[in-house]
Amino acid sequence: MDPNLLILGGTTEATALARAVAAAGIAGTFSYAGRVAQPKAQPLPLRVGGFGGPDGLAAWIRQSNVTHVIDATHPFASGMSRNAVAACAACGVPLVALTRPPWQAQPGDRWQHVPDIDRAVDALGERARRVFLAIGRMHLAEFARAPQHFYLLRLVDPPEGALPLPDRAVEVSRGPFTAEDDAALMRAHRIGVVVSKNSGGDGARAKIDAARRLDLPVVMIDRPDLPARHELHSVEAVLHWLDHASTDLGV
Numbered sequence: 638m639d640p641n642l643l644i645l646g647g648t649t650e651a652t653a654l655a656r657a658v659a660a661a662g663i664a665g666t667f668s669y670a671g672r673v674a675q676p677k678a679q680p681l682p683l684r685v686g687g688f689g690g691p692d693g694l695a696a697w698i699r700q701s702n703v704t705h706v707i708d709a710t711h712p713f714a715s716g717m718s719r720n721a722v723a724a725c726a727a728c729g730v731p732l733v734a735l736t737r738p739p740w741q742a743q744p745g746d747r748w749q750h751v752p753d754i755d756r757a758v759d760a761l762g763e764r765a766r767r768v769f770l771a772i773g774r775m776h777l778a779e780f781a782r783a784p785q786h787f788y789l790l791r792l793v794d795p796p797e798g799a800l801p802l803p804d805r806a807v808e809v810s811r812g813p814f815t816a817e818d819d820a821a822l823m824r825a826h827r828i829g830v831v832v833s834k835n836s837g838g839d840g841a842r843a844k845i846d847a848a849r850r851l852d853l854p855v856v857m858i859d860r861p862d863l864p865a866r867h868e869l870h871s872v873e874a875v876l877h878w879l880d881h882a883s884t885d886l887g888v
């Protein structure tokens with residue numbers, strides 16, 4: 638059977654994979670959650686929006702005759718990734734995750750590891766601080782219980798409606814970013830601490846490199862735990878897996 642992929646996207650890695658898949662003449666659909674106003678165009682047919690949990694995803698996989706699923710979502714998109722594991726197991730369709738290895742602290746880094754967003758809020762403490770909160774827009778409300786801090790927010794789209802943080806500045810930018818620019822931004826806002834997810838990859842690491850240069854502490858939110866699944870770290874490795882996965886179900 639010719640491959641017919643479902644690529645779960647929303648990352649630069651997913652976009653790179655879609656390009657390679659289209660160039661190789663492999664059929665597939667690219668799926669976005671629909672979180673940003675103008676998602677990057679893709680060279681594959683697009684679908685946008687949730688599937689309706691693991692059962693909805695399993696139904697979609699069956700209806701669309703999907704032969705392989707590639708989960709190239711962000712390492713913190715844990716709901717989608719859990720659903721992909723469950724749905725692919727239910728359908729007997731091979732699944733691979735295209736992931737970025739997490740960042741590792743380097744000499745000069747001052748990271749405080751926390752397991753989740755809630756603990757990141759606690760880690761900021763009682764005393765008012767100037768925080769670069771570079772975690773996207775989805776979890777800003779969780780910082781509302783620490784309104785004493787100034788927050789510099791970097792968002793892909795301009796915020797819609799009121800933000801829950803009274804003392805803040807908003808930078809609208811999609812990146813990629815450079816350490817030089819991020820260091821200048823942090824200096825301009827007199828930032829004293831950075832809050833980051835351990836996303837891994839090059840696109841988002843500028844703020845971490847900038848924090849090291851400026852000798853600033855980083856509250857580093859560790860990745861969520863996910864069920865065991867096959868993971869690969871490059872587009873080439875996924876293309877190679879595609880050549881073999883149909884005869885090697887469940888790799």
Ligand SMILES: NC(=O)c1ccc[n+]([C@@H]2O[C@H](COP(=O)([O-])OP(=O)(O)OC[C@H]3O[C@@H](n4cnc5c(N)ncnc54)[C@H](OP(=O)(O)O)[C@@H]3O)[C@@H](O)[C@H]2O)c1
Nearest residue numbers: 646647668669670687688689690710711713714715716717
């Ligand atoms: N979390 C981050 O820090 C982050 C950063 C950069 C980019 N992103 C991207 O933004 C998207 C949403 O991330 P999230 O953290 O909100 O995910 P999430 O919490 O794991 O997903 C929540 C729900 O959104 C839907 N969904 C997520 N990704 C989808 C996709 N690619 N295609 C179709 N439906 C999707 C699913 O709904 P149903 O259950 O209804 O299927 C999923 O259960 C992902 O595509 C991710 O790659 C996330």
